[in-house]
Amino acid sequence: MGGVTARSRSRDSGTRALRRAFGVLAATGICLASAPPALAAPALARPDGPDFGLAASSECVFGGDVIKSTPWSLQRILLDQLREQATGKGVTVAVIDTGVDASNVQLREAMASGGGDYVGSTKGTQDLEGHGTRVAGIIAARPLKGTGFVGLAPEAKILSFRYTGGENKQGNSRTMSSAIRAAVAKGAKIINISSDTANRQDNTELRNAVAAAVQSGALIVAAAGNDGADGKAAKTYPASYPGVLAVAASDRNDERAYFSQAGDFVDVAAPGVDMVSTVPKGGQCTADGTSFATPYVAGVAALLKEKHPNWTAAQLATRIEETAQRPGRGPNQFIGWGVVDPVAALSEDSTPSNSPKPDAPMAAGSGGVIPMAVTMGESEAERERRVAVYVLGIGLVLVLVAAGSGVALRDWRTKRVGQAGRAGQSG
Structure with a gap:
């Protein structure tokens, strides 16, 4: 599949430096402790690192106004062309998170019945933190007059499983594992997990729950994590488990967002900076994080599932990876196979294999575009x-x-x- 394009990128190093300096105030995500047998509660802000808590800014008001303009993450897509291919109709995406507030008008008609709550008794339709509501909106928010924001798959359904974010109880890897098993039991074929374990801890129970979901044919789309400001490669979970589509965050220049975790497990990247989405009680806010790049990819997966209902999870993932925009023939540890291209993914109708393959080298004089070599010298x-x-x-x-x-x-x-x-x- 053609995944290499030649493009110029404006590089404002001063702006990026400022973003790194003040990044601890912006990036968002959630994490959970997962060391058995005594499982600690998840920390929404890690005590030993930058604050990647759920509140992206003090200006975010639940029940506030909508943002009128179209977000940059949607401006990069030819939405009319995308809608001609699919809208997500008939596809249900399980969101395992802090719950989804069904009172937001853009999500009211998107909610599917049958979700669960492992830290309360709301059936997954309450969200005290706002994280899960943001995630759900990026996937399936309905169009609303007065705002340019809409979900990638605006006719898909959201099945909410609240595994953490309770008023008196926080979740952990055990409640997440239970939510994964419940989503599979409900027949979910696309599962969004915008979380990673605290301190990047592996966990047998979580590993087994993910393996069972993959074996059932479900595509798990998981966040790579927000601890990548040091640029060092490291595995995070559940994103690093076999069969999971691990998502990094990219910026407006289609480069890795500075906070996005790097590693060989990263499969693909998607917009994760200044992401507009729905919040509890109505309205919208912006936030940063791999948490919000992940539902962008899950939304594309929902579109593909509608168009190609018989494709396996591996085939869905392969199509997303092979049509992504990347600077080289193969993947790298920062953005994987590249930044997801929704229109390209939906426009290619050939049946993909079960794993992506690097682009074949192109010889001079073959009539194709030969990317200019990238060097560190002059x-x-x-x-x-x-x-x-x-x-x-x-x-x-x-x-x-x-x-x-x-x-x-x-x-x-x-x-x-x-x-x-x-x-x-x-x-």
Whole structure:
């Protein structure tokens, strides 16, 4: 599949530096402790690291106003062309999170019955934190007059399982595992998990629950995590488990968002910065995080599932990966196979394999576009400009030396003539 494109990117290093400096105030996500047998409650803000809590900004008001403009994450898509392919109709996506507030008008008609609550008794339709409601909106928010925000799959259904975020009880890997098993029992074929375990801990119970879901044919789409500001590769869970589609966050330049966790387990990236979405009691807010890149990919998966209902989870994942926009022939540890391209994923109708393959090398003269090699050194054009500057500089120096020598020679001759004249007068 063609996944390589040539494009120019504006790189504002100053802006990115500021974002890194103040990033602890912006990135969002949730985590859970998972060390058996005594499982600690999840920390919405980790005590030993940056605050990647659920509140993206103090300006977010549950029940507030909607944002009128169309979010950049949707502007990058030809939505009319996408809607011609699929809308998610007939597809249900399980959201395992802090619950989904069904009172938001953009989600009211999107909710499917039969969800669960492992930290309360609301059947998954209450969200005290706002995280799950944001996730659900990115997947399936219905169109609403007065706002440009809408879900990627605006006719899909959301099956909410609240595994954490309770008023008197927080969840853990055990409640998450229970929610995964319940989603599979309800027949969910796409499961969104926008969480990772605290301190990147593996856990046998969670691993087994994920393996059973994968075996059942479900596609689990999981967040890579928000602890990547140091740029170091590390595995997170459940994103690193076999069969899971792990999602990193990308920025407006289609590059890894600075907080997004890097690692060989990363499969694909999606917009995860300044993400507009629904919040409890109505209205919308913005937030950052791999938590919100993940439902972007889950939404694309829902569209593909509607268009190709017989495709397996592996085939859905492969199509998303192979049609992603990436800078090389294969994947890397920062954005995986690249930044998801919803229109490209839906436009290709050939049946994918069960795993993605790198683009074949393209020889010169084959008639295709050959991507320009990326180097850390100077390009040929830069070298030519440098040589030209050197030649110009040397030429200017020679002119100045010649002019200065002429002036010095003239002054020397004038001085000699003057000395000779004075000597003649004294004789």
